[in-house]
Amino acid sequence: MTELAGLASEKADVLIEAMKWIREHRAKITVVKLGGSLMEDTNAMMHLLTDLVFMETVGMKPVVVHGGGAAISQAMTKAGISPKFVQGRRYTDDATLGIVREALAKQISGQLVEQLKFYGGNAAALSEPYGTNVLYGKKATVKDESGAEVDLGWVGEVTKVDVDMINRYCDQGIIPIIPSYTILEGTTNQGLNVNADVAATEVAKELHAHKLVFVSEVNGVRTDPNDPNSMIDSLTADEARKLLASGAIVGGMIPKIQSCLKTIEDGVEKIHIINGRLRHAILLEIFTSQGVGTEIVDKRKTV
Secondary structure (H helix, E strand, C coil), rough: CCCCHHHHHHHHHHHHHHHHHHHHHCCEEEEEEECCCHHHHHHHHHHHHHHHHHHHHHCCCCEEEEECCCHHHHHHHHHHCCCEEECCECCEEEEHHHHHHHHHHHHHHHHHHHHHHHHCCEEEECCCHCCCCCCEEEEEEEECCCCEEEEEEEEEEEEEEHHHHHHHHHHHEEEEEEEEEEECCCCCEEEECCHHHHHHHHHHHCCCCCCEEEECCCCEEECCCHHHHHEEEEHHHHHHHHHHHHCCCCCCCCHHHHHHHHHHCCCCCCCEEEEEECCCHHHHHHHCCCCCCCEEECCCCCC
């Protein structure tokens, strides 16, 4: 066999492996959460957005939920506004909320739509600045050490997802782009700043998504946060709870895993945590047997 024929055969083997997963995921919703510094990496975003177009092309229904903390911080610095955090959450006053709306719900959502179209797909921004809002919420509060409620300004939590509108776009082959920005229930345009991970889990739950994929800067769950080689390929929900209880999961991965477990309990079948800086990370995780990140499932299937 010539070298050229061998390469062609390898490509065919990849396609055959992918076929199994394409058939399994076809016509099912996969929610993909994008956020963090990854959003500033042009090369990584190119591959991730191409992955999303591929998914829709083969009959899947990807739905994107995104944050944009870095862009918001940059816009606040430019406007001369110093960020204020209360118990790890960005305090959101009127001026900050205006920046969140403009940078997150308008600019980033619009850019993602244009980029997806550039790569051959079709997408739509489903947010209040574009007149197609799908997330509604209420104001969120936290408690201090004495148990008293602490005001966070215009920070919220999702209470309602317009499932019908999202499904209509998916059924038309249009990828919905949803920012972590909601409208306060009972108002027409009062916005709320929402944690992107929490927004993604609520969207996945309400859509009864087949999968929820968290795309971040780490390659999944590690037993040693400083050792990339300690990544765990697959976890059941019970195994993840034991890791949390043992202290093996630390830092920002703790709330992410807690959100994952809550989403599993709410009926989402599988959750993936992957490193978006790996070329075509979403395709490698979904359409190969080995994957490239950590998969969390309710419990292992027995054959």
